[in-house]
Amino acid sequence: MSDVIRISEIFGPTIQGEGALIGVPTVFVRTGGCDYRCVWCDSLHAVDSEFRHDWTPMSADAVMDEVRRLSGGQPLTVTLSGGNPAIQPLGDLIALGRTEGYGFAMETQGSVSKDWFSQLDMLVLSPKPPSSEMQTDWAMLQECIDAAQGAPSVLKIVVFDEADYAYARGVAARHPGLPIYLQPGNHTPPPPDDDDATVDMEGIDTRMRWLVDRVIADHWHAARVLPQLHVMLWGNKRGV
Secondary structure, eight states: OOOOOOEEEEEEEEEEEEGGGTTTTEEEEEEEEOOEEEEEEOOOOTTOGGGGOOOOOHHHHHHHHHHHHHTTTTOOEEEEEOOOGGSSSHHHHHHHHHHHHHHEEEEEEEOOOOOOGOSSEEEEEEEOGGTTOOOOOHHHHHHHHHHHHSSSSEEEEEOHHHHHHHHHHHHHOOOOTTTTEEEEESSSSTTTTTTTTOOOOOHHEEEEHHHHHHHHHTTTTTEEEOHHHHHHHHHTOOOO
């Protein structure tokens, strides 16, 4: 059963809403399960084991069948998300999809390293700042970077406050060779059973403006500040 992937949902095509691939058409493969419990998590339905009975065990072939159906058989980017997709056996899925021209991007907090990271078209490392109430394992984050073996890798950090901003500066200093993307945190994430929960866009926009001002004032010209485009367009709605 080691090759079974726990799937929370597969949807798209839609656009990537954040980070280095913002705006790129993609099919999302959201896996179930995570080794973190961030207090502001916006995808608890794919994280908390309470919802494990809603996750579907699927083979790599079955996942690709659904990706092909959604994409109309036209290769595009497949975004692997979660939860933490790095805890799932995704190597066979990536290998299969790449033979058909699909590209694969994955976002992970950098707490679990896998040798198949090197087969990704983009590895997005999103270590969690102090506001998450999680602790970063710096040695493991480095192992994840090393496992990519030259595959394009970037950093993406959610920022809620000054402590998170200082954390982001520290991560960038540790890994100056990696592009870094910052995004304002969503302080109104949805409950796992309600994807129509109200979003405080005015509050998020205020945080976005503060973050831009902070980066510019510090002359941190290497940082790229981007919104969560999907939140701007659809709020907390799932499957978009």
